[in-house]
Amino acid sequence: MPIKGLTLLSVASVFTLVSAAFAAGHLTQDQQRAMDARNAHMTLYSFNLGKVGAMVQDRVPYDADVASAAAANLAALAAIDEAGYWVEGTDTSIEGSRAKPEIWADMAGFEAEQVKLATATAAFAAVAGDGLDAMKAGFGPVGQSCSSCHESYRAPRE
Amino acid sequence: MPIKGLTLLSVASVFTLVSAAFAAGHLTQDQQRAMDARNAHMTLYSFNLGKVGAMVQDRVPYDADVASAAAANLAALAAIDEAGYWVEGTDTSIEGSRAKPEIWADMAGFEAEQVKLATATAAFAAVAGDGLDAMKAGFGPVGQSCSSCHESYRAPRE
Numbered sequence: 001m002p003i004k005g006l007t008l009l010s011v012a013s014v015f016t017l018v019s020a021a022f023a024a025g026h027l028t029q030d031q032q033r034a035m036d037a038r039n040a041h042m043t044l045y046s047f048n049l050g051k052v053g054a055m056v057q058d059r060v061p062y063d064a065d066v067a068s069a070a071a072a073n074l075a076a077l078a079a080i081d082e083a084g085y086w087v088e089g090t091d092t093s094i095e096g097s098r099a100k101p102e103i104w105a106d107m108a109g110f111e112a113e114q115v116k117l118a119t120a121t122a123a124f125a126a127v128a129g130d131g132l133d134a135m136k137a138g139f140g141p142v143g144q145s146c147s148s149c150h151e152s153y154r155a156p157r158e
Numbered sequence: 159m160p161i162k163g164l165t166l167l168s169v170a171s172v173f174t175l176v177s178a179a180f181a182a183g184h185l186t187q188d189q190q191r192a193m194d195a196r197n198a199h200m201t202l203y204s205f206n207l208g209k210v211g212a213m214v215q216d217r218v219p220y221d222a223d224v225a226s227a228a229a230a231n232l233a234a235l236a237a238i239d240e241a242g243y244w245v246e247g248t249d250t251s252i253e254g255s256r257a258k259p260e261i262w263a264d265m266a267g268f269e270a271e272q273v274k275l276a277t278a279t280a281a282f283a284a285v286a287g288d289g290l291d292a293m294k295a296g297f298g299p300v301g302q303s304c305s306s307c308h309e310s311y312r313a314p315r316e
Binding site: 037039043047050070073076081084 | 191194197198199201202205208228230237242
């Protein structure tokens with residue numbers, strides 16, 4: 001078998017260390033991993049939204065290559081399968097979670113928001129390199145998708 | 159213009175809050191965002207590696223759908239453009255960074271490791287649903303890519 005045992009052991013160790021530091025034993029491993037992954041996913045959305053947002057708001061000059069790469073990243077992130085993210089018991093009743101109980105009460109509606117974001121980011125990626133006006137127009141539905149999902153399914157920061 | 163100002167403002171606010179909590183003012187905003195994004199990216203690798211790793215190590219039964227989805231996620235993550243991740247001044251001289259100075263001293267070698275991972279994960283995604291043996295064989299080069307890159311470019315956890 002060509003697998004290095006050490007590699008997987010290392011991955012598992014990192015998980016354990018990070019999870020232990022964060023949860024202090026209040027959550028199961030699956031719950032902690034789910035929250036870590038969700039937060040990481042959001043951080044990568046934010047990182048790439050920051051690049052195009054600065055151009056949309058005219059704070060930095062438009063750069064077709066940067067805009068295209070960031071938009072492609074957003075589309076790739078939105079297409080990632082989120083299986084394992086929405087583990088029971090990880091809603092706002094848990095410290096550090098902003099995931100509203102509405103996610104679990106209305107999973108179909110929540111998944112529809114994910115489809116909306118995937119659609120908006122794919123369309124955005126197709127036009128982000130076509131000039132500032134085209135990029136701004138394509139960004140609109142992306143921002144609206146963020147907003148509508150957060151409004152329904154994410155609690156405000158405390 | 160169909161952009162909601164509030165949306166971008168919210169994204170920016172989240173950035174600021176997270177960054178401030180983490181860095182306590184020692185890093186520039188670009189440096190902090192880069193480190194946050196890199197760490198988030200690694201967390202998502204780990205999350206998906208954990209799913210397939212459990213099957214590779216025979217700790218959970220093989221599930222073709224789970225394996226395929228996780229492998230596709232790994233390939234998507236490996237294909238994400240990392241522009242903005244490797245900001246100067248964010249190597250191991252910074253608290254919390256395990257990015258060796260070798261990344262900046264040998265960027266071509268580091269990028270070659272990224273290409274190797276993208277190639278390995280794409281090949282893995284193509285076979286992960288074809289049965290346990292095929293998945294194990296496809297996983298080998300992925301694990302080897304993780305190991306070789308970490309050995310050269312990532313410092314051990316302290």
